Amino acid sequence: MNAIINYLKELFGGIKTLLTGMSVTGYYFVHPKAIITQQYPENRKTLKMFDRFKGEVTMPHDENNQHKCTACSICEINCPNGSIEVISKQVEKEDGKTKKELDIYKYHLDMCTFCGICIKVCPQDAIIFSQGFEHAVFNKAKLIKTLNKPGSSLKEKVKEVKEVI
Amino acid sequence: MEDLIITGPGIQDEEYIVNMGPQHPSTHGVLRLKIALKGETVERIEPHCGYIHRGIEKMCERLTYQQMIHLTDRMDYLSAHINNEAVCLLVENALQIEVPERVKYIRTILDELTRLASHELWWCAFGMDLGALTTYFYGLRDREPILDIFEETTGARLLQSFNVPGGLMNDIHPNFQKRVKEYITYFRKKLPEYDELLTGNVILQERTRDVGNLSLEDAISWGVTGPSGRASGFACDVRKHHPYSAYDKVDFNEILYTKGDSFHRYDARVREMWESLKILEQLIDNIPEGDYAVKMKPIIRLPEGEYYQRVEACRGEFGVYILSTGDKWPYRAKFRSPNFSNLSAINKMAAGFKIADLVAIGGSLDLVIPDIDR
């Protein structure tokens, strides 16, 4: 007799747990409000990434096409992946002195792991992370970017050197 | 072809050798299991690792301690923040730097959020391993707000690299506390659903109870840690027994079971989510004011010697061993990854069970393959 009671208990207990599970899925079926899918390409206009989102490294330029990079190469040394190449040139100033200036700031997006060390160590705050995340390209060469704009120059206001990390 | 023949005591008659992986839906990555089958019953399993070996330990020998951190993210990518913390704690302890209380609190909160996110992902993947596909989306749905919290504060959703030796990259975002509190209320409502949908389900119970038992002795001798070890009764919670960061200030239970079958491993993780919520509640309102990092020298040199630091990652004990010769990079770095030890016990657990059980056992171990291969 006990065996039969146990058998029935097992049977109905099992069915009850199955129904509990179905009630959860059934609840969501009739509550389309719970849908969390984002319609990505459509919501491009309203989609806003968080300010700190590490999209890609960029070098902000002001309205006079000037950036803050002094070509000190600290970021290049600190990058664990060698994603940054700072190519500098010697420029002769009016007073006859030669000065190191940024020629090309090459950034290999394909090698970057977005660790953020370069941004943190830059004493001039010359580079920042932008929030763009649509990095897909058809040609890998397009991932190697030059961050300083053509014809840009150094902003004349050397800030105090910040302590590194 | 030699490669395809299982090694060991030699292939026997009527044994059916199946290669599960490296591309297989339920190995969760590029793990390859060579399985000797008799009918549906698994006779032996031989895990083959190395398909995603990237030489992280070797790479660390030429990276400074700050640079190393971003590689530890990429081992167990689901407990990225905890792995980061291990390296940072090691450096801080070696240099005897006391980090501000604020840093400790924030680190602990982020640790627990990471653990929640990881266990949620494990839950949904476990459901999927057993064929309940809907769990996958419920788990991901609940993980999403955590990733948003991470993104807002650390700038990345998965591989945060937010810890630096001496503190954090950044202070927390002003919204951080509010969002975490919102999340706790939200998830306290959703977590019972997990039990209704899966834990109580008679099919899951049948599939996991008394499947893949691992005794306490075996768990200790194979070094199975984390929730998987605790399901066998191995009290191995580093947070409890060797507290780091702010874990000594919070009150939580170490979830211990005795049987060590798949169901206990499952349940240990679900219960741990409740404990994580408890820890978060205790900390989130009490973050002390202060700096988010101490000033460190640009170049960190650890004094000569050997260092070891362990933390409780989502899947078990994660250890960092560093042998320093006083240089700015380690002479040797070694990571004790929990998944590697957990995987090693799979033959012990799954032999004699069915293929479907092997999938359930693999799921209940919560393997992350890049952590195994490093």
Place this chain on the structure above:
Amino acid sequence: MAFNIYDLTSFNQSIDKFLYDNLPSFWAMIVEMTIIGVAFLLFYAVIGLFLVYAERKVCAFIQNRVGPNRVGPYGIFQTIADFIKLLMKEIIPIRKADQFLFNLAPFIVIIASFMAIAAIPFGLGLHAIDLNIGIFYVMAVSSLGVIGVLLAGWSSNNKYSLIGAMRSGAQIVSYELSVGLSMVTIVVLAGSMQLSEIVEAQRNGWFIFTGHVPAFIAFIIFMIASTAETNRGPFDLAEAESELTAGFHTEYSGIKFAFFFLAEYMNMFIVASIATTLFWGGWMPLHIGGWEGFNHVMDIIPPFFWYMGKTLVVIFLMMWFKWTFPRLRIDQLLKLEWKYLLPVNLFNLILMALVVLMKWHF
């Protein structure tokens, strides 16, 4: 009779008469068969595509997603686009496969489901053949599909496929029993094996209501067993993608894969149709005794819509199962059949016999 406006029997007969009057009887038969064949082919394709779409939408809503929404409004053309894609896909030849059987298998699967559909009464006078042993025929034909599955698994020369095929063999052989017995329970109540007569017997009340408890139990068992028979839901062991990648159809691609895919959905439709016919009154409208006005309104809805509506509800139930439960293990699957379903079923059959003998049913 209120149904007369929708009674297609005379319409069918007039076509039949017209053809036989104007053509030699052999050609008349050929033309008739062609017409019916084409009609079913169209029906098959439309229902198949619709069910794939429905399944994707249902599971999406259950899972807090939107589901297909790109091709056409609400993504209704998604499955058509998918089908075109499958048609254009390369059929990857498997060098070590048993070519003949490998190519034959998908056809067996799809033909089996095709044949079963012929006997199903979609409405008054709307069925291809009305065999006097209709249920028997449907049972026999629908279990032919497993041969295709076994052949596919065997001939692919793939270890996963073979395991999947063997599982499916064991599964269908056991569950055939429960499907049969639960059908027999209803046959006892209806007193006929002819599907049209079974439907007719439900004019004054669907069997699920008039048959008391045993009919309800039989329905539940039928649902479980037939879900298992169609390799769906928590019983999809033959495919079990987390264990066997894709089971018996791992090696199939292109249109041959599409055949398996379509056959799965059609099988689901067929078992749902049988459930409707046996338990939910087929194409009979809902009548409630004493509510004349209500009954009259119900009669206005054409029987075909009644039939499709009920079938879709049953299909939805099957989808709901599938998207909620974890998969069973092979030994548990067999245990469920032999330890629970079969004893309950036999007991239920006796109960039903008792109910019929004592005239307890309405």
